[in-house]
Amino acid sequence: MSTQKFATNALHAGHDTNNTQGTRAIPIYQSTSYVFNNTEHAANLFSLAELGFIYTRLNNPTNEALQNRLAALEGGVGAVVFASGTSAISTGLMTLLRAGDHIVASSSLYGGTYTLLSVTLPRLGITTTFVDASNPENFKKAVQENTRAFFVESLGNPKLDVLDLKAISKEAKAAQVPFIVDNTVASPALLNPIEHGANLVIHSLTKYINGNGTALGGAIIDAGTFDWTNGKFPEFTEPSAGYHGLVYSEALGAAAFTFKLILEGLRDFGGALSPFNAFQILQGLETLPIRIKQHSENALALAKWLEGRDEVAWVNYPGLESSKYYDLAQQYLPNGQSGLVTFGIKGGFESAKKVTDATKIFSLLANIGDSKSLIIHPASTTHQQLDDAAQEASGVTKDLIRLSVGLEDIEDLKTDLEQAFATIDTSVLVE
Numbered sequence: 001m002s003t004q005k006f007a008t009n010a011l012h013a014g015h016d017t018n019n020t021q022g023t024r025a026i027p028i029y030q031s032t033s034y035v036f037n038n039t040e041h042a043a044n045l046f047s048l049a050e051l052g053f054i055y056t057r058l059n060n061p062t063n064e065a066l067q068n069r070l071a072a073l074e075g076g077v078g079a080v081v082f083a084s085g086t087s088a089i090s091t092g093l094m095t096l097l098r099a100g101d102h103i104v105a106s107s108s109l110y111g112g113t114y115t116l117l118s119v120t121l122p123r124l125g126i127t128t129t130f131v132d133a134s135n136p137e138n139f140k141k142a143v144q145e146n147t148r149a150f151f152v153e154s155l156g157n158p159k160l161d162v163l164d165l166k167a168i169s170k171e172a173k174a175a176q177v178p179f180i181v182d183n184t185v186a187s188p189a190l191l192n193p194i195e196h197g198a199n200l201v202i203h204s205l206t207k208y209i210n211g212n213g214t215a216l217g218g219a220i221i222d223a224g225t226f227d228w229t230n231g232k233f234p235e236f237t238e239p240s241a242g243y244h245g246l247v248y249s250e251a252l253g254a255a256a257f258t259f260k261l262i263l264e265g266l267r268d269f270g271g272a273l274s275p276f277n278a279f280q281i282l283q284g285l286e287t288l289p290i291r292i293k294q295h296s297e298n299a300l301a302l303a304k305w306l307e308g309r310d311e312v313a314w315v316n317y318p319g320l321e322s323s324k325y326y327d328l329a330q331q332y333l334p335n336g337q338s339g340l341v342t343f344g345i346k347g348g349f350e351s352a353k354k355v356t357d358a359t360k361i362f363s364l365l366a367n368i369g370d371s372k373s374l375i376i377h378p379a380s381t382t383h384q385q386l387d388d389a390a391q392e393a394s395g396v397t398k399d400l401i402r403l404s405v406g407l408e409d410i411e412d413l414k415t416d417l418e419q420a421f422a423t424i425d426t427s428v429l430v431e
């Protein structure tokens, strides 16, 4: 594993220029397939007697560079990239679980993940108990005999709850199940869940890691620390019918899950990342350390400014002293709390719609983590499919506006919000 520091790894890990004809940038290997030397070589590749490239659904040199870089940045033994963050999550869970299995998850999750767990996976026999993750004891209470994973977000989107990852990881260890942490909002530049006991880390690369709003992508980073031989995961310890009798835990040791994700997850579900997108994401990743610092600074400054505004009912940013997550944020995110800020606008649903319609620099759209500032009203958009109780549990109130604070000059961002606030009905301000 690399001993270099984060910012150096963000620029160099996973790329040996000797393997790319000296190119300083990582090339886009836009090829679906790779020529085998002969049939014996091909047979060796398929049987894993030799490692090499077969077909871009399984592996690709550009994607592999991104995988190795992400593994270095999160401190894992391996990583696999996917067509989107959602593909990473669904393929990861489908590779890990079978019908009859059960997940314990935080109720504060990205909307798409929440519906995957609450609606789609139950259709396939995989159920989830959602818990209030602010109390790690709740995970223990929800464990069943068939529980096979804990799933949380290190910094919940959009509730912005900071979790006590160490305490939850202890409960996962006691239950002998992998602790899966979606680290998208924090990014590896601010938080490394593996240091706090996570076994698998998930990213939507679409967000801060790419940072330019130009490419979808996702990843799973495997810490290599989970004991698949504990009796709960026979698919790792018995000959795999899906891969000519391979016993993953014996043949691949700490990298068992990484390989299962490639050999079965990508093979069967097909969510491969386009090498062109991998290239775009690599460009973004190079500047992640400096971008996330500025996102965090701008977000904190704007959150403080919002706290002083008459139009604003409440402000939620884990870096604010008024936040109930402030202490956990100082512990887990001491170098910045990333770029998302949520706040309640006086006048509720109607005012929230007016403000999100009126901003000029903040773009109204369903993404986060772009260098450009973004705004959304989750109750009418991203979390619209959730019923009132589920909206409440995921922290989405009717008056909530989510900002993804970009890298623009902070004074321009304040001016933009100020003119948008001027559109709301002033009678709501006297409340």
Ligand SMILES: *Cc1c(COP(=O)(O)O)cnc(C)c1O
Residues within 6 Å of the ligand: 084, 085, 086, 087, 110, 112, 113, 153, 157, 182, 184, 185, 204, 205, 206, 207, 216, 217, 218, 368
């Ligand atoms: C966006 C997001 C996802 C889904 O990623 P896509 O790349 O949009 O599929 C998952 N988790 C979190 C926390 C996200 O913000």
